[in-house]
Amino acid sequence: MVRTIAIVNQKGGCGKTTTAIQLAAEFAKSGQSVLLVDLDAQSHCAAGLRIPDSRVHNGLARLLASDTPPEIPWEDLPITVQDGLDVLPASRELAEIERMPLDQLTGEETVRLLRVLRSFTGNYDVRILDCPPNLHLLTLNAFRAATEVLVPIECGYFAIKGAERQWEFLNSVVQEYRRQICCHLLPTMLRDSDLSKNLLSIMEKRFAGQILPTAIRDDDAVREATVRGVPVATHQPTAPAAQDYAAVASWLINNPPLPEADPGDPPRRNARIAEVTARLIRSAEVKDEPPRAVAVTPGRSEFSAASTAEPSGGLAVQDDCTLGPVPIPGGVEFRREWSEDAPEASVIGEFNQWTPGRHRYQRDPQRPNMAVVQVPLAPGTHQYMVHESGRDPVADIHCSKLERNQYRMPVSIAEVTA
Structure with a gap:
């Protein structure tokens, strides 16, 4: 043999x-x-x-x-x-x-x-x-x-x-x-x-x-x-x-x-x-198989970025300057500051098999100081992290709700109501 x-x-x-x-x-x-x-x-x-x-x-x-x-x-x-x-x-x-x-x-x-x-x-x-x-x-x-x-x-x-x-x-x-x-x-x-x-x-x-x-x-x-x-x-x-x-x-x-x-x-x-x-x-x-693709134009979401959805789980929709996970009809808009010098970043979670690059932050032309990415999510709680190119993933600094996953790592929580 x-x-x-x-x-x-x-x-x-x-x-x-x-x-x-x-x-x-x-x-x-x-x-x-x-x-x-x-x-x-x-x-x-x-x-x-x-x-x-x-x-x-x-x-x-x-x-x-x-x-x-x-x-x-x-x-x-x-x-x-x-x-x-x-x-x-x-x-x-x-x-x-x-x-x-x-x-x-x-x-x-x-x-x-x-x-x-x-x-x-x-x-x-x-x-x-x-x-x-x-x-x-x-x-x-x-x-x-x-x-x-x-x-x-x-x-x-x-x-x-x-x-x-x-x-x-x-x-x-x-x-x-x-x-x-x-x-x-x-x-x-x-x-x-x-x-x-x-x-x-x-x-x-x-x-x-x-x-x-x-x-x-x-x-x-x-x-x-x-x-x-x-x-x-x-x-x-x-x-x-x-x-x-x-x-x-x-x-x-x-x-x-x-x-x-x-x-x-x-x-x-x-x-x-x-x-x-x-x-x-x-x-x-x-x-x-990659997750279902969703066509979204920054600042003009098919989910209506100007949503006035009710706050859920501490995720406030106070105004267009709110950072972190913001609920919108049919999912969540994840927001962070925009910087020319910042590395490429994406949101990862079970919704995309924790794969970087599938949901990338993009600069919003209507809010030039903000980078956004919209993810269609079913009602419920969703663990996620932020991945910057060349670095290990981390919890979202703009999300106040955290928990530890099965590996005892801190992850952020986004909640979506029906």
Whole structure:
């Protein structure tokens, strides 16, 4: 059984590709023969290891595109980047595989990667699969080919919320595909701040037994290494992140996967697998679906910004200069001061899955000293925070009503009456 680790996270910016590259390099440094497989059509592994575009080919996409792949010389596919480390690059054509109609699945589509990997003539000890930032067909291929799954999770508030949803999805995949497979979480981008360390502590308690014992510290050396196209251990071996990735690789080497994690020899066509795959992809798409878009012109809301709605829960509508959450028909208008020098800011909450950027503050042309964003909300109480670009989220300083969420973090409360 060749150890095969799928690096999975549907959220971008969590260090997924960075983790794939660094762990592949660390395994190679330990004397093992490693194949790094890039399943993301953006081809970030090639970019992160300075592989010229002229050497990036569509061989993998061609092999995965059909049940009867073309005859391609295997020795022409992997690209050696250092002793013990080969890369099987991605190409734009991989994106076409994700577009296969779900009603045409036969079940065979989820084991194509497994068959491709088993056909390789190279004698590899470890295969690292860098998955695309979604939970669709290629990621499910990786799951069926893997002996274990590793999920990098940024030490940030949004990431914890996303990790809970992703962990729920992975549990569904384990049950639906009936796989005995270990899933690990790897905290990444740990900053030297009380908030970041507090969030790490929350993650350790929330995912006890699944979270790896070493967190990857946020480190400029990683970004510098990416620009140079080399692993961080090559660029700066004593960097904090280099030491962290070495510790993670050492832990993985000393904790091999269970023998029952071997994917086995799946049948080519399987109606149950086809049904399960379609259901899993649809459920992932529902969870990824953005909230309903609402067209709002600053200062001229379709909810009537000049509303005289009755005050609710201490949210006074005294005049047009009130800051904080202001109730309007059908939702809330969130207000703050406008400043040319202020970073981009947005409101986050359950109503947008705590995702920054979906409800951004915009300068109001009729109230030039104010930035506003209007959010349609159902009657009830709604937790929210304010996120400024490049910073951790905080409670709204203009909202007097606060409570602590499940992570013991202070959040603001907006109330909407029927």
